[in-house]
Amino acid sequence: MFDPASFTSDAPILPAGRHFAVTWSLPTEFAGRTNAMLHRSRAFAANGGRPVDILTFDDFRDYSAIRDQLLTEGFLSEGTSVLNLWEDLPALADALDRDADQEYASFSPLATWAGPVVDLEGPHARRARYSEDGTLLQIDHFRSDGSLLVSDRHDARSKGTHGGRSLTLCDSDGIPVRHYGSSWGLYREWLDSLVGETPAWFVVDNKNTARFMSTFRRDTAVVLYVIHESHLESWTEGFASTMTRSAQEVFPLLDRFDGVIYLTEQQASDVHQRYADIGNSFVIPISRSIAVEPPATARRSAAIGIQAASLNRRKRIDHSIRAVQRVHESLAGTVQLNVFGEGTQREVLEELIKNLAVEDVVRLRGHSKEVRREFDLASFSLLTSTSEAMPLVIVESMAAGCVPIAYDIPYGPASVIDSGVNGFIVEYGNISELADCISAFVTLPEDERASMRVAAIQRAQAFADTAIVPRWAKVMQDVWERKYAPSSPLDVDVVSSDYILEAGGQMKISLLVDLEAPDDRDSVRPDFFCALRPRKQQDFFRVPAVTVVDKGDGRYHLEFTIGDPLLHALAPSTVDFSLEAWRYPDSVSRRIPLFDHGTSRQIYATRHGNLSMVLR
Numbered sequence: 001m002f003d004p005a006s007f008t009s010d011a012p013i014l015p016a017g018r019h020f021a022v023t024w025s026l027p028t029e030f031a032g033r034t035n036a037m038l039h040r041s042r043a044f045a046a047n048g049g050r051p052v053d054i055l056t057f058d059d060f061r062d063y064s065a066i067r068d069q070l071l072t073e074g075f076l077s078e079g080t081s082v083l084n085l086w087e088d089l090p091a092l093a094d095a096l097d098r099d100a101d102q103e104y105a106s107f108s109p110l111a112t113w114a115g116p117v118v119d120l121e122g123p124h125a126r127r128a129r130y131s132e133d134g135t136l137l138q139i140d141h142f143r144s145d146g147s148l149l150v151s152d153r154h155d156a157r158s159k160g161t162h163g164g165r166s167l168t169l170c171d172s173d174g175i176p177v178r179h180y181g182s183s184w185g186l187y188r189e190w191l192d193s194l195v196g197e198t199p200a201w202f203v204v205d206n207k208n209t210a211r212f213m214s215t216f217r218r219d220t221a222v223v224l225y226v227i228h229e230s231h232l233e234s235w236t237e238g239f240a241s242t243m244t245r246s247a248q249e250v251f252p253l254l255d256r257f258d259g260v261i262y263l264t265e266q267q268a269s270d271v272h273q274r275y276a277d278i279g280n281s282f283v284i285p286i287s288r289s290i291a292v293e294p295p296a297t298a299r300r301s302a303a304i305g306i307q308a309a310s311l312n313r314r315k316r317i318d319h320s321i322r323a324v325q326r327v328h329e330s331l332a333g334t335v336q337l338n339v340f341g342e343g344t345q346r347e348v349l350e351e352l353i354k355n356l357a358v359e360d361v362v363r364l365r366g367h368s369k370e371v372r373r374e375f376d377l378a379s380f381s382l383l384t385s386t387s388e389a390m391p392l393v394i395v396e397s398m399a400a401g402c403v404p405i406a407y408d409i410p411y412g413p414a415s416v417i418d419s420g421v422n423g424f425i426v427e428y429g430n431i432s433e434l435a436d437c438i439s440a441f442v443t444l445p446e447d448e449r450a451s452m453r454v455a456a457i458q459r460a461q462a463f464a465d466t467a468i469v470p471r472w473a474k475v476m477q478d479v480w481e482r483k484y485a486p487s488s489p490l491d492v493d494v495v496s497s498d499y500i501l502e503a504g505g506q507m508k509i510s511l512l513v514d515l516e517a518p519d520d521r522d523s524v525r526p527d528f529f530c531a532l533r534p535r536k537q538q539d540f541f542r543v544p545a546v547t548v549v550d551k552g553d554g555r556y557h558l559e560f561t562i563g564d565p566l567l568h569a570l571a572p573s574t575v576d577f578s579l580e581a582w583r584y585p586d587s588v589s590r591r592i593p594l595f596d597h598g599t600s601r602q603i604y605a606t607r608h609g610n611l612s613m614v615l616r
Contacts, residue, residue, distance in 0.1 A: 012048065012050055013470055014473050017198050017201055019200075020054075021037050021054045022206065022213055023054065023204075023206040024056065025061055026054075026066050040287065044079075045077065045080050052080050053082075061084075070082065085186075085190050089150065093177055096169070098175065098176070106168070108151070109151045116129065125142040135154075137162060138151070149170060165181060184215065187212055201224070204225045207246040207250045210253070213225070213257075214253040222476065222483060224261055224475075229244070229387070235387060235410045251271070254271075261283070263284070264283065264390050264412055268283050276543060287464060288463055290461055290464035290465070303336060304377065306338050306380075308368075308375075309385070311343030311364070312345055314386050316385060316386060318352055321362050323435040328358060330439060339365060341366075376401075379403065380404070382434075386409065390412035395416065398456035398459055402456070404416075404424070406426065423452070485585075490516070490526060490581050490583060492513050492579060497594060506563055507567060509560045511579060515555075517583075524583060525548070528581055528582075529580040531578040531579075531589065532575050533575065534570055535576065545558045
C-alpha cells in the first residue's frame with residue numbers, strides 16, 4: 001500500500017495538510033461519480049502536490065482486492081491510497097485507553113446470547129442476530145484472530161425489540177474501550193485519529209457520507225461537498241419543484257458545509273433560487289487528463305458514433321437507438337453506434353435493437369476499460385440523459401476530437417458545448433432533431449468536420465487538470481481564510497412587519513429591523529434573507545432581500561418578494577417565516593413577528609375565481 005508520508009512534490013499548489021476524498025464505498029466498476037472522484041484524487045497528487053487518502057466506511061467489501069484492481073486499471077497512482085474504517089479499527093481500538101467514565105451497560109456481545117446466530121459474508125468475520133420477523137437486532141465484528149472488535153446493537157432500549165443504537169469498540173482482549181450511541185460517533189473517532197492536530201481537507205463525494213460529514217466540525221478541518229448529479233426530479237417543472245430523494249436528504253444541510261462545490265454555474269443558479277447564496281458556494285467543473293499534444297485530427301470514419309453510459313432509464317439509450325435507426329434508413333446504412341456500458345436495461349435495449357432491425361448498426365459493447373481509446377476512434381458521441389450535473393464523457397469526447405451531440409439537459413452540455421462550433425446541443429428529448437443533427441454532421445464536408453474536431457480539442461483544454469486543480473487551491477484558500485477569520489456575532493431585532501398578497505399569487509414582506517454587530521465590522525453590511533420552513537419537513541426555501549435601505553444607526557428597511565412558484569411548492573403545509581442575517585460564516589436567525597394591524601384579513605378566491613376578503 002502507498003505510504004503518504006513518502007510522497008514528495010517539488011511545487012505543491014494545494015494547501016498544506018492531509019487531503020481526503022470521502023465516499024461510502026468503492027464499487028467494482030469505476031464509472032460516473034466514482035470515476036470523477038478517483039480522477040480528482042490523482043490530479044490533486046500529480047498536479048496539486050498533495051497526497052490524497054480516499055476514505056471508505058462500508059464493512060462488506062474486500063479492499064485489498066479493490067486496491068489491486070484500482071492499481072491494475074490505473075485508477076490509483078503515486079500519491080493516492082484507499083483507507084477503510086474497518087481495516088483501521090483494530091489498531092485504533094488498541095491505541096485507545098479505556099474510558100472509565102463511559103457506561104457500558106448495553107454491552108452484551110453475542111457470545112453471551114443463547115439464541116440463534118447467523119454468520120455473515122464479508123472481508124472480516126461478522127455474526128448477527130435477528131428478530132422473528134427478520135429485523136436486524138445486532139452485528140458483532142471480529143478481528144482476524146477471532147477477538148471481538150465491535151458489538152453493534154440495534155435494540156439498545158429493550159433487548160429483542162428494534163430501537164436504539166449502541167456500538168461498543170473493544171481492544172484485542174475483548175474489553176470495551178469506547179461506547180457510541182450511533183455509528184456517526186464511531187466514524188468521528190476514526191477521522192479524529194487520522195487528522196490529529198494537522199490541517200485537514202475533506203472533499204465529500206457521496207450523499208450517504210454527506211449527512212454525517214455535515215456534522216464533522218473541527219478547528220483544523222475544512223469540509224467541502226461536491227454535487228455530482230441533478231437535484232431535481234424534473235427540471236422542466238422549475239427550480240422549486242420536487243427534489244430527488246438523495247437531494248432531499250442532503251440539500252437542507254448545505255449551510256453546514258464550509259464549501260459546496262457545483263460543477264456548473266447553471267446548477268448553482270438553480271439551487272440559489274431555492275436556498276439563496278449565503279457565501280459558501282463555488283463552481284469547479286470536473287477535470288480530465290488532457291494531453292499536452294492534442295490528438296491528431298486525421299480523417300476517421302465520419303459515421304461511427306459512440307455512447308458511453310450506464311444502461312439505465314435515466315440515460316435513455318433507447319433515444320439514441322431510435323435516432324440512429326432513422327439516420328440509417330435515410331442515409332442508406334452509412335452510420336453505426338457503439339454503446340459502452342452495462343445496466344438493468346440491457347435486455348430491453350437488445351429487444352429494441354432487434355425490433356428495429358438494427359443489429360448490424362447498433363452494438364451494445366458492454367463495459368470497457370479503454371473507453372477513452374474508443375473516443376479516439378469514433379467520429380461523434382451522443383448524450384441523451386434526462387439530467388446530469390456535468391457529464392465528464394463530453395469533455396473526454398471533445399479531448400479526443402470526437403464531436404459531442406447532446407440533449408439540452410441540466411446541467412452540463414450547454415456549459416461545455418458551443419453548438420455548431422465544437423459540438424451540438426439538441427432540444428431536450430427530441431429524437432427527430434437528434435436524428436437530423438446526426439445526419440447533418442456525418443454529411444458535412446470533411447474539412448468542416450475537421451474544423452469542429454480542432455475546436456472541440458481546444459475547448460477541452462479548459463477542463464484539463466492543470467487548469468482545474470489551481471481553482472481547487474484557490475477555493476480551499478478562500479474557505480480557510482473565511483472559516484478562521486475573527487468571529488463577528490450578529491444580533492437582529494424586527495421592529496415592524498407587514499405583508500401584501502398580490503394578484504398572481506406573489507407575496508411581499510416588508511420589515512424594519514435593528515442590527516447589532518461588533519464595531520470593527522459595522523461597515524460590512526450583512527446579507528438579509530427570509531427563510532420559509534414548512535413544519536414537519538426538513539426542506540425549506542430562502543429568498544434574498546430585494547430592497548435593503550440603510551436608515552442609519554443599524555436600522556434597515558427590508559423588502560422580500562416571494563413568487564408563486566415557491567409558494568405553490570410549499571403547499572399544502574404550515575410555513576414559519578424567519579429573518580436571517582448572514583456575514584458568512586456568521587449568521588443569526590429570528591422568527592418574524594406579525595404585528596397587530598387591528599383587523600384580521602383573510603384573502604381568498606371565490607368558486608368563480610374572484611377576489612374576496614374576510615375581515616375580522
